[in-house]
Amino acid sequence: MFENKQVVVLGERDGIAGPAIAACVKSAGGQVVFASTECFV
Amino acid sequence: MDLGSQETIKRLADEHGAEQLLVILGAPDDESAEIAAETVVLGDPTYAGALAEAQLGLSVYHALEEEFRSQIDDDVWEEQIGIMADVLDAEAISAAVKGMREQQQ
Numbered sequence: 233m234f235e236n237k238q239v240v241v242l243g244e245r246d247g248i249a250g251p252a253i254a255a256c257v258k259s260a261g262g263q264v265v266f267a268s269t270e271c272f273v
Numbered sequence: 274m275d276l277g278s279q280e281t282i283k284r285l286a287d288e289h290g291a292e293q294l295l296v297i298l299g300a301p302d303d304e305s306a307e308i309a310a311e312t313v314v315l316g317d318p319t320y321a322g323a324l325a326e327a328q329l330g331l332s333v334y335h336a337l338e339e340e341f342r343s344q345i346d347d348d349v350w351e352e353q354i355g356i357m358a359d360v361l362d363a364e365a366i367s368a369a370v371k372g373m374r375e376q377q378q
Contacts, residue, residue: 238289266282
């Protein structure tokens with residue numbers, strides 16, 4: 233899934249935060265080029 | 274989707290090519306997941322951001338989808354995401370994002 237891909241992480245505060253998703257991607261060898269945690273309030 | 278994020282995604286797609294990008298979402302429900310997926314596949318439905326009318330057709334998955342989870346070591350998954358997987362409706366969220374992926378084909 234991550235091979236030769238630039239990964240964009242769009243986390244959300246009320247769902248799954250960006251750093252948590254990014255940590256998963258990196259642990260699997262993926263390259264994270266952008267990660268954020270959005271908040272809709 | 275945050276306007277700043279839209280600008281960044283548009284720039285990354287221009288720099289690397291849309292086919293090189295993979296988007297992973299962390300939205301808390303099926304409605305917000307669908308809107309976020311729509312934004313990176315068909316363009317911003319609110320016409321507010323840089324992705325308005327930008328049909329990038331990016332590959333997009335939610336962090337709770339099996340396609341993503343299967344790529345991650347079980348211990349890492351549990352530590353980072355496990356507790357939220359118990360709280361959020363993974364089935365509905367997965368269906369919403371999958372539905373949007375199918376629209377790009």
